[in-house]
Amino acid sequence: MIEIDPIATEVIGSALSSIVEEMGEALIKASHSTNIKERRDCSTALFDLDGNTLCQAEHIPVHLGSFLGLIAHIRKRHNQADIRPGDVFCGNDAYEGGGTHLPDIVLAEPIFVDGAMTAWAVNLAHHADFADRGHAHIYQEGLRIPPIRLYKAGVLQTDVQELILLNCQVPKERLSDFRAQMAANRLGVQRFQALCGKYGRATILAAGAALLDYAERKMRAGIAAIPDGVYRFADRYDCPEIDGEMDLSCEITVRGDAMHLHFEAPPQVRAGLNMTMTALLSTVYYAIKMVVDPTILPNAGLARPLTVSAPEGSIVNCVHPAAVNGRLSLCQRIVDLILGALAEAVPDRVIAACNGACFSITFAGHQPADNRLWVYLETIGGGSGARFNKDGLDGVHVHMTNTSNLPVEALELEYPLTLMRYELVDGSGGAGQYRGGMAIRRVYRANHDCRVRVDGARLLSPPWGLFGGLPGGRAGIAVHGGAQAFVRGNGALRAGETIEVVTGGSGGYGPPAARAPAAITRDIAEGAIDAAVARAVYGPAIGS
């Protein structure tokens, strides 16, 4: 291995970031499905041959580890000596492909430099398909694809592609998105080869290794700054798919510059809420990076000081054949658990509970003009927890996700839906010295009959506050205009009927008595809190 100094490492790191960013731009701009082009539910990365992420342009943190296991699964299934330039592997499986749920389809292309396989260009796109299916086990959730060749030495394997497309409800979109994914990887391969041409293959590989070490050092430095100890937190989980609530807890042991996280959760269930270990790892990496140092590079080095355990076969470390499609809401709650536990150790580096879900709503129906199947998925943000020094953010995506909404003017053009309201929910931000962020209300009207599924959480228990801050508002789902009530998040709307989704708010931070009077006055004027409620929470002198 050649020696590399801190300056060359920084310069090459900058070039690698440029490459993955450019791959991401190409993927988003050339794609067709709203979920990628508008909501940016995709990520691009470069991996080394051992499967370590060298550099990633993730648009949402759940992707931080979403292809962690991919290269290992490719190697398990294929002899490296048989891999040729122009081979492209395609996979999505949560158990045999290193993924976290089936709609995230990954394309991986090996990068050859001077005839030697040197690295991988990889990208993941969330294909909004596999809709209106069951979630009793993974076989109901869509087509399971292990990492197999979609292209062999540059030649499209049309039979493989046809098999995949036949299993999709909107094959035309899938085809276009695959093309965009191919274009992104092609760019990655060319740019990486050019970079090796400039600095030499060995220098690039040395810089890659140095960047992993660098992320590890930063992670260790951050953990070392947290007081040693064992920190615990417990919470309850609910969602439309299950009756009642489930107990979740975590125990975090900080010792020196390393950290161990252990989670306890009930056995996996016949519902789509389960998380694979890969999803749990992504969640932990996100939460600890956020608490310790947001600037740590998103590469594999950051994982080295962390160990994670959870009972095998539980909802947070599920095994085949558990269904996993709706894992994200549970991931969100794992972040809350970690922050709740670390609040005692580093109160100024955590925030109160966020909305605790990734509310998603999926519509599926037939286009009135030509009877073509249409599927539309979107996710809805909510409150972000109050911080130690300021209010939480209103109406945003939190933690593991950060996808954009689709403009109303695009939504209504493409699908037979009308958006009636899109607003912040009064009173949903938990009171406190610093107020929690407000939830979102979104009301849709179906203009033609369609089926609808809503995933979410925090319908029963409200998002908690910290250090005396009060809880935020709970989530809710309601139908109007004569529609039948939904069962386990599933239902149908006839033309003219509406569905209203209210997401969770978020918790406050610090006792309400400490809130600045001017801030309370502003909350009342802006309708963030009702005047009568404000008097009850903050004292009778308020607003008088």
Add this chain to the structure above:
Amino acid sequence: MAWRIGVDSGGTFTDVCLFDDATGRVAVWKVSSTPADPSEGIARGVAEGLAEVGAAAADVGYFGHGTTVATNALIQHRGVKTGLITTDGFRDLLEIGRQKRPDLYDMQADKPPTLVSRDLRLEVAERLRHDGSVEIPLDEAAVRRAVRRLREAGVEAVAICFLYGFVRSDHEQTAARILAEEFPAAFASISHAVAPEFREFERLSTTVVNAYLGPIMRRYIGRLAERLTALGLTATPHLTQSNGGVIGFEQAARLPVRTVLSGPSTGVVGAQAIGRAVGFADLIAFDMGGTSTDVALLAGGACRLTGEAVVHGYPIKAPMLDIHTVGAGGGSIAFVDNGGLLKVGPRSAGADPGPVCYAKGNDEATVTDANVVLGTLNPAFLLGGRMPVRHDLAVAAIDRLAAVVGMERMATASGILSVVTANMARAIRVISVQRGHDPRDYTLMAFGGAGPLHAARLARELEIRRILVPRTPGILCAMGLLLTDLRADFAVTRLAVLAPAALDGLRAAFATLDTMAAEWFAAEGIAPADRAIARTVDMRYAGQNYELPIAVPDGPIDAATLPVLAERFAEAHRRLYGFVAEEDPVQLVTFRVEASGAVPKATFAAQPDAGPDAAGALIGTRAVWLAETGGFVSCPVYDRDRLRSGNCFAGPAIVEQMDATTVVPPGWTARVEPFLNLLLEVA
């Protein structure tokens, strides 16, 4: 009417560039800016500049101005109290935006403040559908109540934005009429007039920013016009917009949102004009200052226009030159982070306290300090002797950093430049490779105080083989103002599939836009011979969400136009994304007309060739540490002011002038071309 004046008013200095049409003489006058009221500094600068060249205000035939007033008001949130009237159910859209948080991992990050507080965002019943049909008619009484409430609340400006206002404007027009009746003093900003384009949040944001800045710009322009009149100036003053063109003060006061990038866009125009004079059409403009670097790509002499950008956190839909900014400048601070890597910027020591070598209290090494240590910058003084330099302090600062990274002093200083160069190269890759252009096909035009100093390293990083350093790199923006055409852009969104049935819509859209352009030409008093029109349409495959701007052929629009558009679109798509989806329908989205009115511009005269011998400009030698040799090499130092057309010399060499230093590395040659620009090429 011989003199033409360009004034670039920045945060620190106001540059006044005077050009005598009769003699071709160029004079530059620099005064300190007056941030509280920039018009004061401008008036003083103009008065002093005119006195310096011995001209009277009445001799000025043209006055062009680039300003940061709108940008600064937006950055510092010093706009006016603003109200909003919008569609029932959507008042919080302004705050929710795209529902994304500002940073994935930093929980302390905040969204930019919402420019209209929630109690001043009022909803009225009305709803249009995407095809322009009315689902709920406008409740006019509710509009009237809303306007009264906003008036009583003391707002100065009112934004009106309804869903689908870009498809059908009558609801917005009715609301605007009621606003004018009830509250004539308010600055009115109406979405269909400000940004009649698809995507409600970005249109709303643009309309609100326009309202928020409106009264500020109106007052500023009023004050400046008054001062200029008081000086005796009779020429119509003009302001640069973000699209690089200038408009009259009246227009600028109505659409201030179009001037938020006024400052950097004039630099690009300056670069474009010089490129044209020298005969280089493909340029990368590289403007490196004290805290930031602006880069832009000019292909075929034109800079790409973007219809939308996020400016200081606020999405703005307005025609803007595609300029990319990165926090890297001479004052950028170098530091070692807790992971042990050397980082440079975006934190900057600025002009005050400035680099360590200024001895004004900063002790963190900057890019300028690295240059002083390397000898690429004069180790004794800068700014032609006006700024003394403490070489010893710069050395000490670099040594402190070197100790932390565990490297030699000179390798550390050189490393700082490598890191800042890598940051700037990333910015250039965004505007070149990410847009389908290979930087190796371009000439790097280096300007700004620090551009010529770093151009060679940057060129090497990007494998660019030619650099052009303008005669006066420090005042290219003010110069650009003397070279700019009048320009206005008009756009309208009308979604249609590219098929024979779209022809009528295409004709109608351009007819509307042509009428708007004709009215503007008349209002600006542009003679028919000086008028020019360029038409483009933003196109995409049905189902995509990002459009590509495609030029519409000149002449009448007929059946033959459609296949040309299809072909041009396919070509652009293939170049950018590497594929064409032949079976997919293609959509026309937004139609645009760029109207320009030629103004008589400053023209520079070519200088007679004085032969290759540059010895007359040689003022000494100095030891410069070169990355190529890994050690100090004695380099000739030339005085830029004494270099004559045709002079040639080989690197390594240093060229000094009052406001910039140019490095000519080994393996490169420098030549002074007839307009006295310095051309650096790989030998």
